[in-house]
Amino acid sequence: MSFPSSFALVGNPNCGKSTLFNRLTGLTQKTSNLPGTTVEAMHGEIKVGQKTIHLLDLPGIYSLYTKSEDEGLVVKHLIRKDENKPEAIIFVMDASNLRRNLLLFSQVAELQIPCACVLTMTDTAVRRGIDIDLLALQAALGVPCIVFNPRKEKNIGCVVSLFSATAKPNIIGAPTQLPQRLQEYQQGAKIQGLSEETLRRYISIEEVIKKCTTKRPVGLKSLTLKIDRLTTHKWGGYFIFAAIMMVLFQGVFSLAKLPMDLIEMAFQTISSTIKSLLPDGLVSNFIVQGLIGGMEGVVVFVPQIFILFFLIGLLEDSGYMVRASFITDRIMRKLGLNGRSIIPLVGGFACAIPSIMATRSIKSKRERLATMIVVPLMSCSARLPVYVLLVSVAIPFAQFWGPFHAQTFVITSAYMAGIVVAVILAFIFRLFQGKQSSSEFILELPAYQIPRIQTVLHQAWLKCLSFLSEAGKVIIVISMILWFLSNFGPSEAMKRAETEAHILSQLDPSHGEDIKTTLRLEASYAGHLGKWIEPAIEPLGYDWKTGIALITSFAAREVFVGTMATLFQSSEDNTQGIIEKMQAVKNPKTGKPLYGLPYALSLIVFYAFALQCMSTMAVMKRETGSWTWPIALFLIYGIIAYIGAYMVYHIAN
Amino acid sequence: MEATADLLKEGQKATIAGLKDGDFSQKLAEMGCVPGTEIVRLYQSSGGNTIAFRIDTYLLGLRKEEANQIEVTILELDPA
Numbered sequence: 001m002s003f004p005s006s007f008a009l010v011g012n013p014n015c016g017k018s019t020l021f022n023r024l025t026g027l028t029q030k031t032s033n034l035p036g037t038t039v040e041a042m043h044g045e046i047k048v049g050q051k052t053i054h055l056l057d058l059p060g061i062y063s064l065y066t067k068s069e070d071e072g073l074v075v076k077h078l079i080r081k082d083e084n085k086p087e088a089i090i091f092v093m094d095a096s097n098l099r100r101n102l103l104l105f106s107q108v109a110e111l112q113i114p115c116a117c118v119l120t121m122t123d124t125a126v127r128r129g130i131d132i133d134l135l136a137l138q139a140a141l142g143v144p145c146i147v148f149n150p151r152k153e154k155n156i157g158c159v160v161s162l163f164s165a166t167a168k169p170n171i172i173g174a175p176t177q178l179p180q181r182l183q184e185y186q187q188g189a190k191i192q193g194l195s196e197e198t199l200r201r202y203i204s205i206e207e208v209i210k211k212c213t214t215k216r217p218v219g220l221k222s223l224t225l226k227i228d229r230l231t232t233h234k235w236g237g238y239f240i241f242a243a244i245m246m247v248l249f250q251g252v253f254s255l256a257k258l259p260m261d262l263i264e265m266a267f268q269t270i271s272s273t274i275k276s277l278l279p280d281g282l283v284s285n286f287i288v289q290g291l292i293g294g295m296e297g298v299v300v301f302v303p304q305i306f307i308l309f310f311l312i313g314l315l316e317d318s319g320y321m322v323r324a325s326f327i328t329d330r331i332m333r334k335l336g337l338n339g340r341s342i343i344p345l346v347g348g349f350a351c352a353i354p355s356i357m358a359t360r361s362i363k364s365k366r367e368r369l370a371t372m373i374v375v376p377l378m379s380c381s382a383r384l385p386v387y388v389l390l391v392s393v394a395i396p397f398a399q400f401w402g403p404f405h406a407q408t409f410v411i412t413s414a415y416m417a418g419i420v421v422a423v424i425l426a427f428i429f430r431l432f433q434g435k436q437s438s439s440e441f442i443l444e445l446p447a448y449q450i451p452r453i454q455t456v457l458h459q460a461w462l463k464c465l466s467f468l469s470e471a472g473k474v475i476i477v478i479s480m481i482l483w484f485l486s487n488f489g490p491s492e493a494m495k496r497a498e499t500e501a502h503i504l505s506q507l508d509p510s511h512g513e514d515i516k517t518t519l520r521l522e523a524s525y526a527g528h529l530g531k532w533i534e535p536a537i538e539p540l541g542y543d544w545k546t547g548i549a550l551i552t553s554f555a556a557r558e559v560f561v562g563t564m565a566t567l568f569q570s571s572e573d574n575t576q577g578i579i580e581k582m583q584a585v586k587n588p589k590t591g592k593p594l595y596g597l598p599y600a601l602s603l604i605v606f607y608a609f610a611l612q613c614m615s616t617m618a619v620m621k622r623e624t625g626s627w628t629w630p631i632a633l634f635l636i637y638g639i640i641a642y643i644g645a646y647m648v649y650h651i652a653n
Numbered sequence: 654m655e656a657t658a659d660l661l662k663e664g665q666k667a668t669i670a671g672l673k674d675g676d677f678s679q680k681l682a683e684m685g686c687v688p689g690t691e692i693v694r695l696y697q698s699s700g701g702n703t704i705a706f707r708i709d710t711y712l713l714g715l716r717k718e719e720a721n722q723i724e725v726t727i728l729e730l731d732p733a
Contacts, residue, residue, distance in 0.1 A: 063683040097711050100685040128710050195672065198682040206689070224712070225695065234699035326714045330702035339703070442680055442719055445705055445712035 003164040004087035006054040008077060010108055011092030012101050013060030014446040016120035018042075020092055020150040021057040022455055024159065041073060048160055056086055062100065064107045064178070065185055065194060069360040075186060078111055079179055088114040088166045090159075091143075095132055096124040098213065102172070102205045103198070105141065109169035110178040116162040117145040123152070124447070129216040136212035142170030151452070173204030224447040228323065237327045244315070245346070252308045252350075259303035267296040286483060289566065294479025297562050298472045301351075302464050304381040308350035309463045313456035316343065319448045329441055335423060336430030338362050339441055341371040345422075347463075348378030349415075352616045353470045354463040356623055364439045370429050372623065373633060374422040376616050379415045379608060382558040386607050387411045389561050393582045394600035410601065414608045421609060421640065471556055471615040478555030478614075479562070482526065486548075486566060489524035497523035521567060540606065540642070541599045541649040550606075557612050602649035610641035654727045658706060659720035661694035667725035668692070669708075677719050685709055686723055 011017040025044030042057035058074040066072055077086065091108060093101045108115070117137075125132065138145045144165045146158050176197055185191050231237055271288045278284035315321050321343055329339030340362045347355035355375050362368040379387075391407040399406040488494075501516040508515065521527050529551060530544035537547055549563040561578075568581045587594040611617065617630035624630075661667055669690045672678040685708050686692075693707040704720050706713050 065679065065683070097685070097709070099687075099690075099709060100683075100711075103683060103685075130710070195674075195678045195682050198679060199687060202682070202687040228696060228705070228712075232696050232698055232705070237698070322714070326703050326705070327698045329716070330698060330700050333702070440677060440680060440719065441703060441714065441716045442677065442684060443714045444684070445714050447712075 003048075003051075004053075004114060004166065005051065006056070006086045007088050007090050007163065008056040008058055008086035009090050009092060010058060010074065010078070010104070011060060012062055012094055012097065012104060013444065015060065015092050015094035015097075015101065016150045017060055017092040018057060018455060019452060020090075020118065020120070020148070020159065021055065022458070023150050023156050025055055041077070046160070048163060053163060061104065063104060063198075064182055065191070067186070067188075068363045072186065075182055078108070078113070079182055079186075086113070088116070088163075090162065091115055091117045093117055093119050093145075095119045095122045095147075096128055096130065097121075098125070098130070098132070099202070099205060099209060102208060103201055105169075106172040106201050106205060107178060109141070109171055110175060112168055114166035115143045115169045116166045117141060117143050118159060118162070119145055119147045120149055122147050123149060131214045131216070133212045133214075137208075140170065140172075140208045140211055143167045172208060173201055222447070224319075224445075227448055228445070231320065231323045232327055237323075241324055241327065244320070248308070248311050248315075248346075249349070251311060252304055255307050256303040260300055263300050263303070264296070267292060267299075282487070285487070286480075290480045290483030291476070293483075293562060293566075294476040295472075297479065297556070297558055298468060298475050301381050301558065302468070304384075305350045305467055306460050306464045308381070309347065309354070310456060310460040312343070312346055312350075313460050314451045317449070317451035317456050319446045322443060322445055325443060326445065333439070335426040336367065336370045336433065337374075337426055338364065338367040338371070338439065339443070341367065344371055344375055345378060348375040348380060351380050351382075351463070351467045351471075352376045352378070352613065353619050354466045356616065356619050357466065359623070366433055367439055369624065369629070370426055370433075372620060373429060373629070374426050376611050376613065376633070376637070377418040377422040377425070377609065379418045380557075380613075382556055382613070383414070383607055384411075385558050386553075386560045387414055387604055389564065389579070390600040390604055392579050393595050394597045410604065414604050417605065417644075418608050425636075467615075470619060471613075474614045474618075475556045475559060478552060478559060482552045482559075482563065482566070485526040485529065486521055486524050489520075489527065493523040493528075494520065539649075540645045541602050541653075543594060546599075546603065554612050555614050557607055560607070598649050598652035601652050602645040605648045606641045606645040608641075609637050609644055611637040656725055656727055657721050658692060658694065658715075658723035658725050659704065659717050661692075661725065661727070663694055663696070665727065666691065666693045667727045670724045670726045673722045673724065675722050677722050681719065681722060684713060685711075686713075692723070692725055 009017050009021055021042065021044060024046050041059075044055045044057065046053050046055060056077065058077060059070045061071045061074050064075050064078070066075065077084075078089075089108060091105055093105065105117075119132065119134070119137075122132065134145055134147065144162060144167065146162060148159055181191055231240055233240075271292050274292070275284055275288055278287070312321070315324075324342050325339035327339075328342050332339050332341050341359070343361075344355040344358040347358055352375050355378075356372050359368045359371045359375070362371060388411070391410050395406045395410065397407060401409055489497075497519040498516075501519045504515050504519075526548050527544070530546075530548035533547045533551065534542075534544045537550065542550070545564070545567045548567060549560045552563045553560040564582070565578050568578050582595045583593060585594045586592065611630075611634045617634060620630045620633070621627050655670065656667070657673075658667070658669075669686055669688055669692050671688050672681055672686065690709050691707075695705040695707055695712070697704045701717060703714050703716055706715060706720070
């Protein structure tokens with residue numbers, strides 16, 4: 001048997017393409033960054049006999065004439081000229097929407113790449129009263145066609161058998177020099193008579209449809225329409241959306257707690273094992289605090305990010321998120337965003353990195369940029385530990401403000417503050433941009449379906465990987481630098497600290513270790529750095545230790561907690577230890593607790609607004625193509641954070 | 654009777670007669686809004702900013718001004 005060794009899966013959105021891909025490849029697929037581009041495609045492999053076939057899953061598209069980031073990738077792959085061009089195409093065709101699917105087929109056919117066709121959703125087609133004559137279709141298209149419903153049918157063998165049967169497709173209607181036109185279109189040229197071309201295609205397609213389908217009249221009442229009555233109801237729709245979001249976040253926080261605790265325990269076990277194996281000293285200290293501490297800071301967020309993206313994925317896959325876009329478009333538009341922005345915005349509460357990548361589906365460049373700008377204001381999972389530490393230090397757990405649990409109230413307000421500022425900023429951005437006509441909504445509302453757990457799990461995992469690889473690098477490197485800065489210092493200052501510590505620890509032997517580490521830290525480079533920025537942050541109520549934590553958490557917000565732990569050297573490695581030590585510190589001038597309520601509120605406000613995430617900035621640079629926006633936003637959010645924190649500190653005082 | 658799709662009443666059935674020449678015509682055509690296709694107006698979001706239509710066999714969400722680009726011939730004057 002001889003057949004092509006690389007295939008691309010091409011088809012409309014929601015046609016069952018990815019399910020087919022997953023069925024074919026099992027779990028062997030991996031995403032990869034293509035050289036020169038930033039957009040991802042799914043790669044997978046399948047063994048047929050002795051031969052390994054390379055499969056490429058491309059985003060679903062309606063037409064090859066597209067300029068958006070995610071869809072343009074399909075065209076790039078199909079018209080590329082190097083050895084990575086797929087040798088053949090498996091065209092996945094939704095039988096229940098034959099006309100529209102044939103439009104894409106007629107375009108793909110002109111590329112004259114060998115092709116075979118998998119007809120999916122035939123059960124839906126039958127329910128809608130459409131019967132398809134497979135032989136007639138095969139004759140019209142000129143390529144082998146099979147019926148396969150990837151979600152239901154078990155035997156994938158018939159799809160595999162297509163690999164050896166591809167053929168050059170018939171051109172439907174008159175040829176249009178499509179490859180050349182596509183190239184020009186991709187380069188930004190305005191193509192004459194594009195809608196006429198599309199209409200002519202449809203006229204030819206109509207003939208194909210007449211030849212190979214018969215239509216029976218059927219009723220139109222469907223379950224999807226009944227559900228839509230509720231989810232798009234003029235006020236009930238918003239209520240359902242709010243309720244779903246609340247359940248979502250409650251779910252994330254309660255489900256993520258156990259795995260997060262387990263991860264912390266696992267890391268503590270690893271640390272203590274290494275401590276006991278290695279001789280005490282710099283090396284062991286470096287591995288335990290610098291390296292492992294850094295890794296823990298990354299991995300501990302995976303449960304939250306994974307669970308939130310998994311739940312959002314379920315909503316997306318079921319078809320609900322499209323309805324959420326449908327009902328929120330009105331508000332989003334007033335802010336210069338798009339209904340489609342809702343998915344990245346909700347994702348922003350988990351992690352900004354994959355969410356900024358998810359903005360690719362927004363067609364208008366301006367709306368996409370506006371969405372990217374406000375995504376980092378959604379309080380991501382890395383801010384939560386900072387909030388939690390601060391409220392625990394400043395507010396007793398049992399305290400109530402009126403009917404509200406004080407700690408919960410503060411944290412909820414921090415989330416709300418991010419949303420409010422996002423709304424204001426989006427609005428201002430819109431004023432600056434003026435009115436542009438490129439905005440469009442045109443969005444298919446697919447029938448509701450039971451979410452495919454395996455696919456959703458896999459996609460959530462891919463998002464975690466993007467967090468792990470983007471944030472991981474930065475956080476681990478910064479942790480190591482921080483370790484160095486806090487363990488070394490100008491030799492003179494360090495020597496003085498040692499002597500002083502020696503004397504003091506003899507006076508108070510029970511706290512000898514603590515005194516020593518505090519003094520050493522103050523003398524270290526990190527201590528100098530903190531003291532250096534102290535004047536700038538004093539108006540916000542922060543001391544030099546907070547200053548160090550602020551600097552280090554510019555790598556990633558959650559590093560704040562780890563840094564405070566290092567700075568306060570709680571001999572037992574737990575958060576309770578840090579909280580107690582922080583509570584004990586008094587302001588030398590006023591005698592009141594230094595880390596009191598004004599301090600905590602001020603710092604929470606700072607963290608809610610500041611763009612303290614190098615990884616987010618890096619991803620934003622990649623997606624916008626320049627450092628202009630990341631740096632501008634860093635400054636703008638920095639200023640907002642500073643002013644906000646200043647105001648809150650002084651009001652609270 | 655001639656009209657545009659945004660003017661259809663809820664549940665009213667029509668046939669697409671053509672697309673106005675504009676920013677959305679290509680995209681609408683690709684999504685299957687081509688002359689001769691059956692179109693039914695379904696539900697709308699609050700304020701009527703976005704409207705759902707059934708085009709041939711599937712549901713399509715459009716903004717009001719996008720729907721305004723679709724010229725239709727109304728088949729049933731009074732939706733049941």
